[in-house]
Amino acid sequence: MDSAAHSPQDSPQVVTGTGGTGGMGVFDALVIGGGIAGLQTALDLADQGYSCAVVEKDASIGGAMIRLSKVFPTLDCASCITTPKMAAAAHHEKITLLTCCDVDRLERVNADEDGGSLVATLTQRPRHVDIEACIGCRKCEYACPVLTPDAEQGGFSGRKAIRIPFSNAIPQKAVLDVEHCMLCGKCAEVCPTQAIRYDQKPEQLRLEARAAVLATGFRLSPVADKRQYGLGAIPNVIDSLQMERLLAPHGPYGRVLRPSDGMIPDSIAYVQCAGSRDASMGVGYCSRVCCMYAIKQAMLLSGSLPLADITIYYMDIRAFGKNYEQFYQNAKAMGIEFVKAKVASLDPTEGGAVTVHYEDQTGAGVATREHDLVVLSMGMLPGWQPGQVCPVAIAADGFIDTVAPKTLPSLTAMPGVFVAGAAAGPKDIVDTITEAGGAAMQAAKYLAARAANAGLARTPQARTEKASIQEASHG
Numbered sequence: 001m002d003s004a005a006h007s008p009q010d011s012p013q014v015v016t017g018t019g020g021t022g023g024m025g026v027f028d029a030l031v032i033g034g035g036i037a038g039l040q041t042a043l044d045l046a047d048q049g050y051s052c053a054v055v056e057k058d059a060s061i062g063g064a065m066i067r068l069s070k071v072f073p074t075l076d077c078a079s080c081i082t083t084p085k086m087a088a089a090a091h092h093e094k095i096t097l098l099t100c101c102d103v104d105r106l107e108r109v110n111a112d113e114d115g116g117s118l119v120a121t122l123t124q125r126p127r128h129v130d131i132e133a134c135i136g137c138r139k140c141e142y143a144c145p146v147l148t149p150d151a152e153q154g155g156f157s158g159r160k161a162i163r164i165p166f167s168n169a170i171p172q173k174a175v176l177d178v179e180h181c182m183l184c185g186k187c188a189e190v191c192p193t194q195a196i197r198y199d200q201k202p203e204q205l206r207l208e209a210r211a212a213v214l215a216t217g218f219r220l221s222p223v224a225d226k227r228q229y230g231l232g233a234i235p236n237v238i239d240s241l242q243m244e245r246l247l248a249p250h251g252p253y254g255r256v257l258r259p260s261d262g263m264i265p266d267s268i269a270y271v272q273c274a275g276s277r278d279a280s281m282g283v284g285y286c287s288r289v290c291c292m293y294a295i296k297q298a299m300l301l302s303g304s305l306p307l308a309d310i311t312i313y314y315m316d317i318r319a320f321g322k323n324y325e326q327f328y329q330n331a332k333a334m335g336i337e338f339v340k341a342k343v344a345s346l347d348p349t350e351g352g353a354v355t356v357h358y359e360d361q362t363g364a365g366v367a368t369r370e371h372d373l374v375v376l377s378m379g380m381l382p383g384w385q386p387g388q389v390c391p392v393a394i395a396a397d398g399f400i401d402t403v404a405p406k407t408l409p410s411l412t413a414m415p416g417v418f419v420a421g422a423a424a425g426p427k428d429i430v431d432t433i434t435e436a437g438g439a440a441m442q443a444a445k446y447l448a449a450r451a452a453n454a455g456l457a458r459t460p461q462a463r464t465e466k467a468s469i470q471e472a473s474h475g
């Protein structure tokens with residue numbers, strides 16, 4: 001096999017900022033997380049002239065939103081409204097994107113010198129592809145003989161060991177999965193730019209910034225944690241993000257099919273609060289968006305499968321946002337059945353259907369029904385646990401703590417570090433975007449006060465500015 005000649009980068013390397021404030025790897029703001037919250041925050045800061053580094057752990061920016069089908073309550077195509085934001089961030093001269101990147105440490109240094117700086121130590125995992133050389137032609141992907149389940153498609157279809165992460169990924173650069181690669185060399189043979197780097201090693205990066213915004217989002221609680229719902233082992237019990245993929249225009253099958261046997265389902269059920277408001281799962285809070293996304297998915301399903309019966313088993317319907325109640329009423333008018341019930345357990349049947357055992361809350365008592373496919377509205381958990389990485393305070397629910405939730409909701413307990421989107425708690429896209437704008441504004445205010453302070457050191461005005469910094473960072 002023709003392994004590329006590039007030698008591994010063992011020593012720490014500094015990333016060059018674009019339009020930074022004074023040298024290599026120095027940015028005004030560091031944004032951790034490249035979902036819609038991180039992208040909106042970075043765009044709002046960059047449009048004001050601040051340089052930003054966006055650090056994303058995945059191979060593409062876009063977060064959960066780029067993986068959705070359509071969005072409530074407008075039913076806009078998720079990809080059509082997320083892709084322009086992703087592209088705007090990628091092309092902004094003040095924004096540097098770092099993908100496949102983990103944050104190892106975020107700390108404030110020299111805090112006694114006018115607030116000091118935030119220093120982030122990062123590890124960039126190898127793509128095994130030279131990102132500068134790759135032109136995204138996909139020839140490697142077509143040539144690769146290895147097929148593995150594609151997590152980007154809910155595990156329902158296959159992907160190659162080397163591939164562009166998904167059709168509208170940004171950057172459009174290949175990534176090779178060493179766990180499944182057979183090292184057959186076929187990708188390197190066909191690559192027109194000799195971009196394959198089998199020997200690429202992780203790189204240590206060090207970034208400096210004056211402010212940071214945590215936009216690390218959420219993850220769904222695993223179905224495998226839910227004993228009474230089959231521990232993830234019942235084939236036709238899926239989670240809500242998997243259903244988003246079945247409904248998406250570029251989904252695994254191009255239409256909604258039952259995963260176990262490819263049958264078109266005649267009866268689909270939703271189990272609400274499957275991982276929220278449930279002390280046994282350690283999630284006592286409401287995940288806030290599940291009612292609305294279940295209603296949205298049910299409406300989309302009744303559009304694509306007009307003859308199917310769709311049932312939503314719910315404890316309460318929480319349709320709290322603008323036009324959300326109307327959206328719920330529209331779903332009822334479309335014939336979607338809402339059953340106020342607590343689902344006790346799910347069982348597989350021989351033919352592939354799923355038996356739902358539930359207690360009707362309107363007095364009908366314990367009952368059982370069969371559905372061809374069951375979707376679990378799992379809970380939203382924090383996307384990132386900072387642990388020892390960064391001394392930011394965490395709230396009792398596990399999300400980043402906001403120290404002035406009523407007056408400055410993006411403020412964290414760490415001076416100069418702000419939070420946006422689902423990193424601070426479950427929320428929908430509207431609230432995420434609003435909060436990202438707020439976090440960018442708070443960070444900009446903090447940066448402006450810091451700049452003023454640095455220019456006017458040891459004057460009475462500087463002391464006023466210093467007070468203003470403290471106000472911006474502590475509420």
Ligand SMILES: Cc1cc2nc3c(=O)[nH]c(=O)nc-3n(C[C@H](O)[C@H](O)[C@H](O)COP(=O)(O)OP(=O)(O)OC[C@H]3O[C@@H](n4cnc5c(N)ncnc54)[C@H](O)[C@@H]3O)c2cc1C
Binds near residue numbers: 070421
């Ligand atoms: C099934 C489902 C359907 C939904 N449908 C809708 C809808 O129709 N309408 C609506 O308004 N809302 C919907 N939502 C909610 C919506 O997905 C969220 O509001 C939105 O994604 C929050 O954006 P975010 O950027 O805060 O978080 P995320 O989208 O989770 O993005 C966070 C990003 O941070 C990255 N990250 C995490 N940790 C780190 C780290 N340590 N270092 C670097 N990067 C990191 C992640 O990889 C990710 O890219 C839905 C949610 C679900 C689960």
Ligand code: SF4
Binds near residue numbers: 133
């Ligand atoms: S690695 Fe090579 S073959 Fe694969 S997408 Fe990039 S340029 Fe094309």
Ligand code: SF4
Binds near residue numbers: 143180183184
């Ligand atoms: S070397 Fe690995 S990634 Fe490349 S074609 Fe062979 S199996 Fe696929």
